[in-house]
Amino acid sequence: MADEQTMDTQNQEAEAAGEDLATRVQVLEEQLAAANDQALRVAADLQNVRRRAELDVEKAHKFALEKFAGDLLPVIDSLERGLELSSADDENIRPMREGIELTLKMFQDTLKRYQLEAIDPHGEPFNAEHHQAMAMQESADVEPNSVLKVFQKGYQLNGRLLRPAMVVVSKAPAPVSPSIDEQA
Helix, strand or coil: CHHHHHHHHHHHHHHHHHHHHHHHHHHHHHHHHHHHHHHHHHHHHHHHHHHHHHHHHHHHHHHCCHHHHHHHHHHHHHHHHHHHHCCCCCCCCHHHHHHHHHHHHHHHHHHHHCCEEEECCCCCECCCCCEEEEEEEECCCCCCCEEEEEEECEEEECCEEEECEEEEEEECCCCCCCCCCCCC
């Protein structure tokens, strides 16, 4: 009988040890699953940080010239204004005018190489994203909300607006009210 009691005791101890071992295995499996989940989250966060950093570097490369290009725009404006105000028919200033034209062309070609593009919307529909309306003028010749005159060209750098074009926008003529003949 003592042997049976010893065996019962050993069986109980083995069952308790087995239950304890199963509990420990379950706890360890839960901890492993939590650690795997945390590792996946950290890897995803790292990938997001890397992607954001790459985008920031790309934007920095793309728009590094933004301030410098913005500072050069008044020079282009002055060259264009000089051509507008000088007469192409005046023989005395023809060499100077040709020099200004060549300088302006070289300047524009250089800016184009660096993806700085002019916005000259004359005759186009008004676009509030790229144009700044300075005035409105009645016109029966063109559709309402069309650009009639460009005071100053706008510019984009790599598709991003650097300066809006300053324009005069057309509006429909006011209806003519019938005049009353007071003498009748």
